[in-house]
Amino acid sequence: MAYLQAESLRREFPPAVVALADATLEIELGESVAICGRSGSGKSTLLALLGLLDAPSGGSCRIDGVATEQLRRRQRAEFRRTHIGFVFQSFHLIPHLTATENVIVALDTRGTRRSQQRRRAVAELERVGLADRLNSLPVTMSGGEQQRVAIARAVATAPPILLCDEPTGNLDSTTAHDVLEILLTATTATAVVIVTHEEAVASRCDRTVWVNDGVLTETRAE
Amino acid sequence: MVVVDAWRAVARRWHRNLLMVMAVMVSAGTAISLIAFIHSAAYRTATTLTALSAGSITATLPAVTWQTADEELLAAVRQFPQVTSAGTMTLPGDGGSSSVTIHSTRSTTTARAGVAVVTPGGIDARKARLTAGTLPGAADVTQPTSALVGRRLARELGIGDPRGAVVEVNGVPIGVAGILADSDEGSILSTSLLVEPALATRLGVLPPSRSVLINVTPGTAEQLANDLAAALHPRAPEEVGMSIAPSPRTLQDKLAAESATWVTVITAVLGAVSAFTIVTTMQVAIQERRREIGIRRAIGTRASRIALQFCCEAMVTGGAASAFGAALGAISISLWGALAGWEIVMPPYVLLIPLAGLLIGGLSGLVPALLATKIDPAELLRTT
Ligand SMILES: Nc1ncnc2c1ncn2[C@@H]1O[C@H](COP(=O)(O)OP(=O)(O)OP(=O)(O)O)[C@@H](O)[C@H]1O
Numbered sequence: 001m002a003y004l005q006a007e008s009l010r011r012e013f014p015p016a017v018v019a020l021a022d023a024t025l026e027i028e029l030g031e032s033v034a035i036c037g038r039s040g041s042g043k044s045t046l047l048a049l050l051g052l053l054d055a056p057s058g059g060s061c062r063i064d065g066v067a068t069e070q071l072r073r074r075q076r077a078e079f080r081r082t083h084i085g086f087v088f089q090s091f092h093l094i095p096h097l098t099a100t101e102n103v104i105v106a107l108d109t110r111g112t113r114r115s116q117q118r119r120r121a122v123a124e125l126e127r128v129g130l131a132d133r134l135n136s137l138p139v140t141m142s143g144g145e146q147q148r149v150a151i152a153r154a155v156a157t158a159p160p161i162l163l164c165d166e167p168t169g170n171l172d173s174t175t176a177h178d179v180l181e182i183l184l185t186a187t188t189a190t191a192v193v194i195v196t197h198e199e200a201v202a203s204r205c206d207r208t209v210w211v212n213d214g215v216l217t218e219t220r221a222e
Numbered sequence: 223m224v225v226v227d228a229w230r231a232v233a234r235r236w237h238r239n240l241l242m243v244m245a246v247m248v249s250a251g252t253a254i255s256l257i258a259f260i261h262s263a264a265y266r267t268a269t270t271l272t273a274l275s276a277g278s279i280t281a282t283l284p285a286v287t288w289q290t291a292d293e294e295l296l297a298a299v300r301q302f303p304q305v306t307s308a309g310t311m312t313l314p315g316d317g318g319s320s321s322v323t324i325h326s327t328r329s330t331t332t333a334r335a336g337v338a339v340v341t342p343g344g345i346d347a348r349k350a351r352l353t354a355g356t357l358p359g360a361a362d363v364t365q366p367t368s369a370l371v372g373r374r375l376a377r378e379l380g381i382g383d384p385r386g387a388v389v390e391v392n393g394v395p396i397g398v399a400g401i402l403a404d405s406d407e408g409s410i411l412s413t414s415l416l417v418e419p420a421l422a423t424r425l426g427v428l429p430p431s432r433s434v435l436i437n438v439t440p441g442t443a444e445q446l447a448n449d450l451a452a453a454l455h456p457r458a459p460e461e462v463g464m465s466i467a468p469s470p471r472t473l474q475d476k477l478a479a480e481s482a483t484w485v486t487v488i489t490a491v492l493g494a495v496s497a498f499t500i501v502t503t504m505q506v507a508i509q510e511r512r513r514e515i516g517i518r519r520a521i522g523t524r525a526s527r528i529a530l531q532f533c534c535e536a537m538v539t540g541g542a543a544s545a546f547g548a549a550l551g552a553i554s555i556s557l558w559g560a561l562a563g564w565e566i567v568m569p570p571y572v573l574l575i576p577l578a579g580l581l582i583g584g585l586s587g588l589v590p591a592l593l594a595t596k597i598d599p600a601e602l603l604r605t606t
């Protein structure tokens with residue numbers, strides 16, 4: 001059985017929106033999957049369901065043997081804490097915290113010992129090439145740098161699943177290429193899901209799935 | 223770690239909380255200044271009053287003692303080296319002495335006035351002084367015919383020069399020996415007719431009790447009281463009422479307690495204003511920080527931990543701002559005191575002001591903290 005197994009996932013927003021109609025998907029650890037599709041097709045909705053930020057209206061999503069659709073709000077938070085990392089299009093760093101402190105927030109939530117936190121955060125930031133920006137606040141950093149901090153934060157806790165929503169959407173193509181490189185090399189034993197518009201990004205992943213009006217297909221629909 | 227997170231947010235976002243910090247600081251500063259001012263004013267009044275009446279005792283004796291002359295009555299009292307002066311000084315109102323109608327034959331003016339039953343020793347003990355004329359002569363003692371008139375009463379009766387002046391008291395003609403001004407701290411004698419006990423008896427205005435004023439070395443009144451009572455009326459010392467001028471401490475507490483209601487009301491209003499600003503500012507802050515809250519939620523932080531952090535932030539801000547505000551307030555009022563020559567007294571409970579700030583912060587932080595837990599982390603996928 002696959003590490004992540006989604007079966008006919010569905011998400012409706014009452015009264016009339018069906019953001020995701022039918023998503024069936026299997027992902028193994030160590031695998032990277034690109035999710036492509038037109039704007040409004042339901043990609044972010046799928047990602048929110050896979051990452052337990054949201055609960056499905058129907059279908060099931062088994063992760064690490066747990067039927068996650070049955071979890072309650074508090075249990076979902078707990079499950080996110082132990083299983084899932086996020087990287088967002090607009091980086092979403094905590095603005096009043098430095099690069100190191102942003103990474104420490106994730107480590108602390110994950111229960112890393114206080115004495116280890118700073119050392120671990122610094123190591124992660126060095127790994128994404130930010131050794132000289134450790135104490136910088138997000139506003140003083142470029143988009144590429146901020147996204148690398150976000151990646152360091154997401155991978156610092158070594159989550160088995162890493163979910164990225166257009167991680168390079170706000171970056172120029174050269175920076176985007178570097179950031180993607182860092183993202184994919186930092187996550188060897190991880191199931192990586194990347195929502196993207198860009199062919200260049202999708203082609204770097206092991207496989208690509210398509211969302212078309214809320215329905216998941218293995219081939220491009222036209 | 224919650225506290226560290228809260229502290230970082232407070233310290234690094236201080237400019238976003240300026241309004242609330244100012245409001246809390248001003249409230250705390252005002253509260254401490256107000257409390258200090260009221261206590262200092264009470265202290266000042268108390269010390270002034272006490273200095274004026276320091277070391278004086280008023281003994282109230284039963285009516286039988288009117289039969290005894292001052293000299294005899296006070297002989298035992300004067301044995302005490304602490305006693306500096308003493309004498310009968312029964313003021314109108316003391317022991318319910320009545321008022322009389324006084325008619326000046328010279329100016330044909332009539333007035334009503336209280337009668338003070340006094341002796342030369344009493345006048346001396348009260349530090350009242352003659353402004354004209356003399357004390358009633360020694361000859362008067364056996365067959366008393368003259369009295370003293372208080373300065374203001376004399377003016378009312380049109381008596382400028384006491385020599386030869388005669389007044390009719392309840393129809394009985396009495397000579398005016400002199401005009402008397404009360405001591406600096408008193409005024410009642412200035413509006414009274416002053417007669418010796420024998421004359422009071424003749425006029426039928428002898429009060430049912432006799433007050434004797436005894437001045438002692440300051441600070442010895444309390445310990446002397448019982449012995450003096452025994453010396454004044456050996457047969458029944460328990461019938462002697464001894465009234466000692468209050469000590470500054472009790473008087474100060476009494477005066478401060480009277481303004482306590484106002485202090486409480488004003489402090490409560492200041493506290494409410496602080497709480498209100500904390501709630502509104504934090505609510506705005508939570509809107510601004512939806513992203514941060516969403517991130518923490520996405521990472522898997524429990525909602526309760528996030529609520530706790532915001533409560534902590536409100537507590538840290540409330541506590542720190544009120545401590546700082548109170549310190550500034552204390553410095554200001556002390557400076558003002560130094561300039562105005564007031565001794566500033568601060569009751570120890572002002573130390574509770576930062577604690578109150580902490581508590582008000584925590585309580586007002588509850589509402590915004592609950593709002594924070596309602597934020598949906600899926601928003602992060604939709605917002606830029
Ligand atoms: N909270 C919501 N309430 C109502 N409708 C929603 C909500 N979230 C998403 N939708 C709708 O669901 C559909 C899918 O949205 P989603 O954000 O998943 O699209 P997307 O594929 O990520 O698009 P994009 O590429 O523009 O980010 C859209 O039509 C959107 O308007």
Ligand SMILES: [Mg+2]
Nearest residue numbers: 043044165603
């Ligand atoms: Mg999207």
